[in-house]
Amino acid sequence: MRAGAVRVEQALARLLPTADGAETDLIAAMRYATLQGGKRTRALLCLAAGALSDAPAAALDDIGAALEMVHACTLVHDDLPAMDDDVLRRGLPTVHVQFGEATAILVGDALQAHAFLTLAQLDAPSDTRIRLVRELAQAISTEGAAGGQALDLALVGKRVAPERIIAMHKMKSGALVRAALRMGALCALPENSAHDALYRALDRFSSGFGLALQVVDDILDVTEDTATLGKTSGKDADAQKPTCVSIMGLQASRQLALDLYRDAEQAIVPLGPRAQQLEQMLQRAATCLR
Amino acid sequence: MRAGAVRVEQALARLLPTADGAETDLIAAMRYATLQGGKRTRALLCLAAGALSDAPAAALDDIGAALEMVHACTLVHDDLPAMDDDVLRRGLPTVHVQFGEATAILVGDALQAHAFLTLAQLDAPSDTRIRLVRELAQAISTEGAAGGQALDLALVGKRVAPERIIAMHKMKSGALVRAALRMGALCALPENSAHDALYRALDRFSSGFGLALQVVDDILDVTEDTATLGKTSGKDADAQKPTCVSIMGLQASRQLALDLYRDAEQAIVPLGPRAQQLEQMLQRAATCLR
Numbered sequence: 299m300r301a302g303a304v305r306v307e308q309a310l311a312r313l314l315p316t317a318d319g320a321e322t323d324l325i326a327a328m329r330y331a332t333l334q335g336g337k338r339t340r341a342l343l344c345l346a347a348g349a350l351s352d353a354p355a356a357a358l359d360d361i362g363a364a365l366e367m368v369h370a371c372t373l374v375h376d377d378l379p380a381m382d383d384d385v386l387r388r389g390l391p392t393v394h395v396q397f398g399e400a401t402a403i404l405v406g407d408a409l410q411a412h413a414f415l416t417l418a419q420l421d422a423p424s425d426t427r428i429r430l431v432r433e434l435a436q437a438i439s440t441e442g443a444a445g446g447q448a449l450d451l452a453l454v455g456k457r458v459a460p461e462r463i464i465a466m467h468k469m470k471s472g473a474l475v476r477a478a479l480r481m482g483a484l485c486a487l488p489e490n491s492a493h494d495a496l497y498r499a500l501d502r503f504s505s506g507f508g509l510a511l512q513v514v515d516d517i518l519d520v521t522e523d524t525a526t527l528g529k530t531s532g533k534d535a536d537a538q539k540p541t542c543v544s545i546m547g548l549q550a551s552r553q554l555a556l557d558l559y560r561d562a563e564q565a566i567v568p569l570g571p572r573a574q575q576l577e578q579m580l581q582r583a584a585t586c587l588r
Numbered sequence: 589m590r591a592g593a594v595r596v597e598q599a600l601a602r603l604l605p606t607a608d609g610a611e612t613d614l615i616a617a618m619r620y621a622t623l624q625g626g627k628r629t630r631a632l633l634c635l636a637a638g639a640l641s642d643a644p645a646a647a648l649d650d651i652g653a654a655l656e657m658v659h660a661c662t663l664v665h666d667d668l669p670a671m672d673d674d675v676l677r678r679g680l681p682t683v684h685v686q687f688g689e690a691t692a693i694l695v696g697d698a699l700q701a702h703a704f705l706t707l708a709q710l711d712a713p714s715d716t717r718i719r720l721v722r723e724l725a726q727a728i729s730t731e732g733a734a735g736g737q738a739l740d741l742a743l744v745g746k747r748v749a750p751e752r753i754i755a756m757h758k759m760k761s762g763a764l765v766r767a768a769l770r771m772g773a774l775c776a777l778p779e780n781s782a783h784d785a786l787y788r789a790l791d792r793f794s795s796g797f798g799l800a801l802q803v804v805d806d807i808l809d810v811t812e813d814t815a816t817l818g819k820t821s822g823k824d825a826d827a828q829k830p831t832c833v834s835i836m837g838l839q840a841s842r843q844l845a846l847d848l849y850r851d852a853e854q855a856i857v858p859l860g861p862r863a864q865q866l867e868q869m870l871q872r873a874a875t876c877l878r
Contacts, residue, residue: 315730322738325730375697380689399670400741403693407665408734410697411725414704418722424714431721435705440605440615444698448612451690 299342299578302362305355306341307333309363313416327397327405328412332370334388339511339579340365340478346575347482347500351493357422357485361430365478367413368434371406372443372474378402381451382537389528410438422485430481437477446470455538460545467512468505475508476501499565503576506562507583513555514586516541520548552587559584589632589868592652595645596631597623599653603706617687617695618702622660624678629801629869630655630768636865637772637790641783647712647775651720655768657703658724661696662733662764668692671741672827679818700728712775720771727767736760745828750835757802758795765798766791789855793866796852797873803845804876806831810838842877849874 310332317325341362348358377384377392378399385395394402417430438444446469453466479500487493516534520543524531534541542551563580566573600622607615631652638648667674667682668689675685684692707720728734736759743756769790777783806824810833814821824831832841853870856863 322735322742324735324738328730371697375693378690378693380693400668401738403665403668403670403696404734404738406693406697407661407700407728408730410700411728411732411734412730414721415725415729418718418725424718427718428708428714428721431704431718432708435701435708438697438701439705440618440698440702442701444694444701445612445614448614448691448694452612 299575299582302342302345303338305359306338306345306362306366307335309359310366313360313363314367314412322401323397324401324404324408327393327401328408330396331374331393331405331409332367334390336366336388338362338366340369340474342579343475343478343504343507343576344482346573346579347479348485349482349575350496350500350569350572351483351486353482353486354422357420358482360416360420361481361485362478364413364416364430364434365474365481367409367416368438368443369474371409371413372438372447374402374409375406376447381447382533384530384533386524386529389525426485429484433477433481433484437473442469442473442477443471446473450539453540456540458540458545460542463540463542463545464509467509471512472504472508475511476504479504495568499569502565503562506558506560506565507580510555510558510562511583513542513551513558514583516543517548517551517555518586519543555587556584559587589865589872592632592635593628595649596628596635596652596656597625599649600656603650603653604657604702612691613687614691614694614698617683617691618698620686621664621683621695621699622657624680626656626678628652628656630659630764632869633765633768633794633797633866634772636863636869637769638775639772639865640786640790640859640862641773641776643772643776644712647710648772650706650710651771651775652768654703654706654720654724655764655771657699657706658728658733659764661699661703662728662737664692664699665696666737671737672823674820674823676814676819679815716775719774723767723771723774727763732759732763732767733761736763740829743830746830748830748835750832753830753832753835754799757799761802762794762798765801766794769794785858789859792855793852796848796850796855797870800845800848800852801873803832803841803848804873806833807838807841807845808876809833845877846874849877 314329315325344362344365345358374393376382377387378394384392393405414431417427420427436442446466449466450470483496483500518527519531519534522531559580566576604619605615634652634655635648663677664683666672667677668684674682683695704721707717710717726732736756739756740760773786773790808817809821809824812821849870856866
């Protein structure tokens with residue numbers, strides 16, 4: 299997994315434009331937003347799903363990089379003062395703190411454009427590339443990340459049922475997790491029903507794994523300090539955001555996350571030993587609950 | 589041309605998500621940002637270029653709609669307080685004034701995603717669709733609209749040579765004008781060198797026409813009032829933005845625009861009578877200089 303993260307980091311460094319002495323710091327800010335580490339969860343899910351279908355490694359690295367560009371776009375925009383107003387990310391000042399708000403807005407726009415450019419220029423058949431574009435675009439549409447973030451903001455200060463929080467998380471981050479897995483798998487598979495069972499297994503895995511990630515995020519926001527998180531802790535409560543923890547309590551949230559991980563684990567049993575990387579990602583993600 | 593604009597408006601109304609009683613107004617704001625008219629210049633350029641290569645009309649309408657989504661994305665983000673801080677657009681309150689800043693940021697992000705989704709789902713061969721995605725992504729990348737807007741902001745308060753303003757305009761809006769023409773033309777042409785002359789003619793046309801649009805924009809900002817423009821007039825001077833007018837003067841700017849239109853006109857002479865729609869767009873655009 300560490301090797302995969304390094305490969306994706308290298309792909310990002312290669313695919314992003316390089317600062318060329320222009321008078322703006324847009325490109326420097328894009329690289330700042332994407333090349334400061336991070337867990338690379340979406341890219342690693344893509345690589346792991348690709349391993350299930352013998353997808354070519356070079357294509358997977360670039361698809362992983364495109365996923366991380368889009369993920370960084372959502373983080374940079376979500377951190378803006380008009381949104382979650384966050385000053386710290388991965389232990390560093392957020393992009394708008396470091397480069398100004400205008401640049402941060404443009405960084406997100408440009409990262410999204412470069413993600414699609416990366417997919418369009420991929421060394422793969424046109425048919426594969428267009429399916430990748432469709433998956434990624436859907437994942438950040440109004441039915442995915444953009445709609446989820448809008449819902450997240452709309453719920454501030456409200457007391458809502460856990461189902462509403464879960465629906466929001468599924469859009470806000472679940473959709474991109476699902477896309478990451480599908481994009482990894484589809485890039486070596488023709489578009490036909492012979493692989494429906496694989497996609498069903500991956501979709502079920504992503505439902506559990508993607509939601510658990512967010513539940514754990516809610517938990518860590520309460521239990522960890524800012525230094526450990528690399529972003530401001532206690533932010534959800536300060537912002538009056540309803541979370542799994544604020545609505546269900548810490549104990550029930552922890553149990554929910556464990557149940558979700560277990561469901562994700564069962565989802566990939568039919569895939570056999572080739573799903574080993576996904577299994578490892580589950581194990582690793584679950585350690586912070588122990 | 590009016591018929592073309594109506595068809596693109598209908599395509600937009602059909603392709604954009606419809607509000608479904610959700611608790612956010614993201615979708616309402618996206619439709620507000622795109623369905624309030626406008627000249628639809630980019631979409632009409634796409635239709636006109638498509639007429640040169642017998643491209644199927646239905647595909648052109650959808651490509652035109654995708655271009656207008658991306659154009660609206662740049663307008664909504666450029667109008668934000670951290671950018672150009674504009675409160676009026678097409679005679680109506682800008683999106684952040686009407687729906688709030690957070691929603692305006694998400695509107696832009698979602699419009700970009702839905703533009704790529706539209707291209708990915710187009711009724712056309714995969715090969716065509718992926719070339720369309722590449723053209724559009726390049727046009728809004730750091731080499732296109734995103735880079736141009738960053739440069740525009742970086743030049744505020746500076747006294748610069750006209751060449752710098754021109755270089756900025758070529759990125760900020762010229763790149764999307766160029767893409768609009770290429771996207772219309774390519775959608776009925778295979779990717780080979782047999783059509784190089786057509787693309788060369790269109791690229792030269794777009795250089796003249798696209799830049800002239802911006803020079804005229806600079807002129808109208810000085811000569812027209814807010815009611816006529818539908819957006820705040822005198823904005824460039826207030827914001828200390830160097831423009832063609834502030835640097836070259838009104839008379840020289842007018843002459844530059846006329847020269848650019850003439851060059852665009854010459855560029856399409858070799859295309860013969862099929863370039864009639866492009867010719868008409870030139871005539872119409874030039875009327876406001878008389």
